[in-house]
Amino acid sequence: MYVGDRFHRxxxxxxxxxxxxxxxxxxxxxxxxSNRLAHLLRAEGxxxxxxFAIYMENTARYLECNAAxxxxxxxxxxxxSWLQPEELxxxxxxCEAQVLVTSLAKLPLARAALASCRRVRRCLVVDGGDAARxxxxxxxVDYADAVASFPDTPIADEGLGAAMLYSSGTTGRPKGxxxxxxxxxxxxxxxxxxxxxxxxxxxxxMRYLSPAPL
Numbered sequence: 374m375y376v377g378d379r380f381h382r383x384x385x386x387x388x389x390x391x392x393x394x395x396x397x398x399x400x401x402x403x404x405x406x407s408n409r410l411a412h413l414l415r416a417e418g419x420x421x422x423x424x425f426a427i428y429m430e431n432t433a434r435y436l437e438c439n440a441a442x443x444x445x446x447x448x449x450x451x452x453x454s455w456l457q458p459e460e461l462x463x464x465x466x467x468c469e470a471q472v473l474v475t476s477l478a479k480l481p482l483a484r485a486a487l488a489s490c491r492r493v494r495r496c497l498v499v500d501g502g503d504a505a506r507x508x509x510x511x512x513x514v515d516y517a518d519a520v521a522s523f524p525d526t527p528i529a530d531e532g533l534g535a536a537m538l539y540s541s542g543t544t545g546r547p548k549g550x551x552x553x554x555x556x557x558x559x560x561x562x563x564x565x566x567x568x569x570x571x572x573x574x575x576x577x578x579m580r581y582l583s584p585a586p587l
Contacts (some may be wrong), residue, residue, distance in 0.1 A: 378556045378560060392582075393582065398433050405525035405578050407440035412523035414445055417472055417495050421446035422554060428452040428483055429476035434499045434516065435587045438474050439536070444559040446532030446533055448551070450539065454586050458485035465490045468537055474516065477501050495519075496526050533557040 384401035391397075397453040398406070419425065427438050427449060442449035450468040452461055461482060465473060469493055476499045487493060487510075494512060496504075498505040501515040535554055539547035552563065 379539070382441060382533075389433075389436050391433055396433055398437075403437055403440060406434075406437040406520075407444060408525045408527055409520040409523040410437060411445040411528045411531075412439035413497075413520050414447065414472060415528055415530075416523070419445070419447055419471055421530075421556075424448045424450065424468050424470045424537065425472040425474065426450040426452055426468060426470035427474045428454060428456075428461055428465075429474065429479050429499060430454050431583070431587050432499060434474075434476075442536075444531050445528060445534055446530075446554065447534040448537040448554075449534065450537045450549070452539075454479065455496065456482075458482050459489075462486035462489035464539055464549075465493060466549060467535060467547075468539075469574065471495075474496065474499065477504055480504065480586040484510070484513070531559055533559050533561060533563070535563060 376506040379463075385399050387397045388400045389398040403578075414425065425442065425447060427435060429435060439449060439451075441447075448468070450464065450470060452464050456464070456542075458566045465486060466489060469492055470490070472495045473483060473487070473490070473493050474497045480498055480501065483496060487496060496510075496513040497516040497519055498513055501513070505513050505515040506518070533554060533556075535552060537549055537551055539549050541547060552565075555563075
């Protein structure tokens, strides 16, 4: 469900709980965080139907990246965190990502891939801190630094976004699955998700454990 709906109904309810650290993010916090990133993506020039990519291990920031894409009318590609630089570069370039979000742990691999990613003009590094600031690469910036100055309210032109995921492919290269996006508000998801929610018996108040890489 669109984060804004849950924010208005259950602002203090946990939206994300990280099993390993116990970090908890409420719907109110997720709303604010995803709004800031949506503003940053607009400031980077991404408009409806443009693409960005995410390459990192499971973190709470991962889900706010998803939420920002889903409310900004963008396609976001979640790249397998075990891919090596050449494989990462292929997916990031093939999906036409203009922004890459990675983590400090994955930064060495991401930087090696960036040399082949001509469209990427900004690399946001989660928990990058001084390591991201001292790289000498103007494309790489600390995630928290980058979003800090943006408002935590919704962007003016919210629209439905979605994931663009990659299959394993049958010719040696992964294939992107690009679903058409109607000009819906983010509160009106694709019909596919209504079907899946019914299939998986999603209901109010349930908790979902993700044992796999996001």
